[in-house]
Amino acid sequence: MxxxxxxxxxxxxxxxxxxxxxxxxxxxxxxxxxxxxxxxxxxxxxxxxxxxxxxxxxxxxxxxxxxxxxxxxxxxxxxxxxxxxxxxxxxxxxxxxxxxxxxxxxxxxxxxxxxxxxxxxxxxxxxxxxxxxxxxxxxxxxxxxxxxxxxxxxxxxxxxxxxxxxxxxxxxxxxxxxxxxxxxxxxxxxxxxxxxxxxxxxxxxxxDHELESEEEAKGDFSVKNYRVTWLITLFFGIQSLLAYSLMTWMPNYWVDHGFTSTTAGVLSTFFQVFGIPMAFLTPTIAKRKPGTVGMVIFIAITVSIATFGLLFPVHSFFLNALWSGLSGMGTAAAFTLSIVFFQRKTASFELTAELSGTAQSVGYLLAAIGPIASGYLINIFHSWDLIFGIYFILAVSLGFLGFAIIFSKRIGEEQNNS
Missing domain, CATH: 1.20.1250.20 (MFS general substrate transporter like domains)
Incomplete structure (x- = not known):
């Protein structure tokens, strides 16, 4: 006993x-x-x-x-x-x-x-x-x-x-x-x-990686064959281009419009600081489809308002801090929402890794080209209006891409249902 x-x-x-x-x-x-x-x-x-x-x-x-x-x-x-x-x-x-x-x-x-x-x-x-x-x-x-x-x-x-x-x-x-x-x-x-x-x-x-080998044995299965892959890739690429380009060129813009380099540095910190809470809150808000829709609208509005505001130079610390903070909030939310899309729009974690790799490859190529291309355009045309006009159009396009992604089917759903 x-x-x-x-x-x-x-x-x-x-x-x-x-x-x-x-x-x-x-x-x-x-x-x-x-x-x-x-x-x-x-x-x-x-x-x-x-x-x-x-x-x-x-x-x-x-x-x-x-x-x-x-x-x-x-x-x-x-x-x-x-x-x-x-x-x-x-x-x-x-x-x-x-x-x-x-x-x-x-x-x-x-x-x-x-x-x-x-x-x-x-x-x-x-x-x-x-x-x-x-x-x-x-x-x-x-x-x-x-x-x-x-x-x-x-x-x-x-x-x-x-x-x-x-x-x-x-x-x-x-x-x-x-x-x-x-x-x-x-x-x-x-x-x-x-x-x-x-x-x-x-x-x-x-x-266990048996599922992956079975899919490979079937033939040509790839995330690249899905329309949503390229929508997410474009979304990730545009938000990367906007984030890196704005971080690079906003301080120069402020110096060119009469602010000291120290003040321009202070204004730049609003971009980082205001992005932190949005990076943290976005996945929680986007848990359900209405929240995801809301985040897409928020991203498009904040970045487009900021870039549109920068088209009209005003020597106001408050207004420029507002444009910096809004663009920081929007781009941080867009980056985190991209990660949410990697997870939500795939039927397995293996597909998440593959989608993430594909989207980030093109996305970071755009991120590397964006600031360099912006610099060339500034030197050639000597105009900030052209740059921020392009950024404004890209910010609006994030909204359309986001909605297209939300209402697209998940990658790999057919394999799981068969």
């Missing part, structure tokens, strides 16, 4: 231990996702404020220093589709870990005060960050379906928050230390992220 009771209690203890360990792993993985979000833009956004200093510190010519921030975005465009497919075959958590490992190598190489290694580091950083960009929406859908809206809101919000912190603090840190120390300080976020995700991903349950 005693033996039976002790066996019963041992079974209960083992079950409790298993539940505790499972909960611990998922908590650790959730923390890892939040840290990855914090690190998704930080290694890139700390460079623009110190580009002038890089000329004297590393001898990087001013004419090519702008490529330091363009290279990672080009890497996003080039490797995103491959990462999506690799994640489907090898497992998203594993591929994300290898991406973080490559990112860590990139930020470590950058610590060495050498211009060639700085560019090599930025290439590796771009490839490494692509893993987080592409795979996080799929991982959240796979392992955290009940917390999907929460985590899909938190990690873009952390991305925007830490991006702003990096931009605000990198110059003071560089002035009080040196280039290598500055890079080491910001690299600690990457190292911590690698350690946390490295501890979590091996303990996450392995996914």
């Amino acid at each position: 005693l033996g039976r009771e002790s066996g019963f209690f041992c079974a209960i203890l083992l079950k409790v231990r298993k539940i505790f360990l499972k909960k611990r792993v998922y908590l650790l993985a959730g923390l890892g996702i939040i840290l990855i979000g914090a690190d998704l833009r930080l290694p890139i956004t700390i460079l623009p404020p110190i580009l002038p200093q890089l000329h004297s510190i590393l001898g990087v010519p001013t004419s090519v220093s702008g490529w330091l921030t363009t290279i990672p975005i080009l890497m996003f465009a080039l490797v995103s589709p491959a990462i999506g497919k690799w994640g489907v075959r090898a497992g998203n958590p594993q591929v994300l870990f290898y991406s973080l490992l490559l990112l860590t190598v990139g930020v470590a190489i950058r610590v060495i005060t050498n211009p060639i290694l700085l560019f090599v580091g930025m290439i590796l950083i771009g490839i490494g960050l692509s893993g987080g960009n592409v795979l996080l929406p799929s991982i959240i859908q796979e392992y955290f379906p009940k917390q999907s809206a929460l985590l899909t809101g938190i990690y873009p919000a952390m991305m925007t928050l830490f991006s702003g912190i990096g931009t605000a603090t990198v110059v003071p840190i560089l002035k009080t230390t040196n280039f290598s120390t500055t890079m080491i300080i910001f690299a600690t976020v990457t190292v911590l992220t690698l350690v946390v995700w490295g501890s979590a991903f091996r303990q996450l349950p392995q996914t």
